[in-house]
Amino acid sequence: MHGSESGGERGATGGSGVDHAFLALERELAVFLRRARANSGEMAREVHPELEAAAYGLLVRLESAGRQRATDLAAYFGVGKATMSRQLRALEGLGLVAREPDPADGRAFLVHLTDEGLARYRSVRDARRDRYVRKLADWDRAEVAELARLLQHLNARAED
Numbered sequence: 001m002h003g004s005e006s007g008g009e010r011g012a013t014g015g016s017g018v019d020h021a022f023l024a025l026e027r028e029l030a031v032f033l034r035r036a037r038a039n040s041g042e043m044a045r046e047v048h049p050e051l052e053a054a055a056y057g058l059l060v061r062l063e064s065a066g067r068q069r070a071t072d073l074a075a076y077f078g079v080g081k082a083t084m085s086r087q088l089r090a091l092e093g094l095g096l097v098a099r100e101p102d103p104a105d106g107r108a109f110l111v112h113l114t115d116e117g118l119a120r121y122r123s124v125r126d127a128r129r130d131r132y133v134r135k136l137a138d139w140d141r142a143e144v145a146e147l148a149r150l151l152q153h154l155n156a157r158a159e160d
């Protein structure tokens with residue numbers, strides 16, 4: 001909305017106490033997240049037909065951050081230890097991740113992608129990236145970089 005459409009001098013709330021910029025943000029994020037969940041399910045099935053959509057994010061995290069303790073993964077995703085253990089067992093059963101003793105603490109284990117898990121994940125990730133390139137082909141590269149920067153900023157705030 002432009003100045004006169006949003007209430008002009010009354011500011012972002014239009015005198016109603018409702019901040020229209022944040023309403024628009026909430027609406028667009030809801031659509032984005034709904035589509036992202038659907039895409040995660042599709043990508044998970046592309047990695048392995050039995051892979052749960054929620055577990056796809058674990059592959060993303062393990063590929064980008066490397067070996068991780070299950071407790072650190074649970075904290076990162078904001079889920080309980082039992083949920084994380086269940087997801088990791090499923091990924092292990094599919095041969096996508098493996099555990100090894102943590103050299104810093106013999107009682108703990110580090111989770112990592114197997115060679116098979118890494119290859120399958122990267123194949124799907126690369127295909128997804130190609131789709132983004134096609135969908136955003138008419139965007140200026142600076143706009144793509146700015147969107148990535150803003151999303152990173154939003155994600156960093158979510159971790160606080």
